[in-house]
Amino acid sequence: MKLENKVAVVTGAASGMGKAIAELYAQEGAKVIVADLNLEGAEAVVQNIVENNGVAKAVQSNVAKQEDIENMIDTAVKEYGTLDILVNNAGIMDGFEPVGDIQDDRWDLIFDVNTKGVMRAMRKAVPIFLEKGTGVIVNIASTGGISGAHAGAAYGASKHAVIGMTKNTGYMYADKGIRCNAIAPGGVATNIASSMQNPNPVGMERLKPVQGVMPRIGQPEEIAQAALFLASEDSSFINGTVLTADGGWTAAF
Numbered sequence: 001m002k003l004e005n006k007v008a009v010v011t012g013a014a015s016g017m018g019k020a021i022a023e024l025y026a027q028e029g030a031k032v033i034v035a036d037l038n039l040e041g042a043e044a045v046v047q048n049i050v051e052n053n054g055v056a057k058a059v060q061s062n063v064a065k066q067e068d069i070e071n072m073i074d075t076a077v078k079e080y081g082t083l084d085i086l087v088n089n090a091g092i093m094d095g096f097e098p099v100g101d102i103q104d105d106r107w108d109l110i111f112d113v114n115t116k117g118v119m120r121a122m123r124k125a126v127p128i129f130l131e132k133g134t135g136v137i138v139n140i141a142s143t144g145g146i147s148g149a150h151a152g153a154a155y156g157a158s159k160h161a162v163i164g165m166t167k168n169t170g171y172m173y174a175d176k177g178i179r180c181n182a183i184a185p186g187g188v189a190t191n192i193a194s195s196m197q198n199p200n201p202v203g204m205e206r207l208k209p210v211q212g213v214m215p216r217i218g219q220p221e222e223i224a225q226a227a228l229f230l231a232s233e234d235s236s237f238i239n240g241t242v243l244t245a246d247g248g249w250t251a252a253f
């Protein structure tokens with residue numbers, strides 16, 4: 001098993017890509033903290049993992065809150081003795097608003113979840129990794145983090161920032177045994193659209209041509225396989241980079 005005896009924290013793990021990652025990691029031998037704002041959903045994922053002979057624990061976590069991030073990583077150390085892998089998957093979508101229409105409260109919330117939450121979790125994990133001399137971070141970014149035409153201004157900017165942090169972290173700690181990479185999924189069958197509020201008609205119209213050339217919708221399990229690769233020793237020489245997983249969508253541009 002590729003992650004035998006490893007301890008992983010996966011955020012946004014009650015559904016979608018986070019659920020698929022948590023379940024695959026457990027299948028590969030990791031002990032998993034299933035962190036999500038939706039505690040009932042997280043507990044259902046844990047139940048499925050345990051029924052399949054895996055080890056996991058649900059933790060309610062709002063990644064926009066410092067205390068929740070502290071708690072989910074502290075819980076990993078308390079329950080399983082350490083932390084080896086951090087997967088920052090939790091995220092929310094904007095309403096496709098161009099910059100002229102975005103409101104401060106929506107901008108702030110998107111950055112609190114998508115960007116500051118990632119930074120805070122990494123900041124909490126790094127000292128553990130430094131003490132061990134090893135550790136892996138996998139950030140779930142987006143093709144919206146490498147393109148200006150896959151979402152609105154706030155979401156796109158938040159995911160561009162995640163990619164910037166990923167590259168900086170990969171370089172800064174490369175000589176300390178820490179690897180940090182990102183995955184940039186294209187369109188994937190998840191429930192992230194439920195976080196959209198009143199889609200902006202201007203943004204929706206401008207994004208139609210780009211959405212129209214998407215080869216297909218990906219499945220969460222396909223992203224989980226990429227996350228397994230980046231967490232395992234199979235990717236030991238890969239650091240500070242972004243793996244695009246979009247079925248060839250951005251190859252068109």
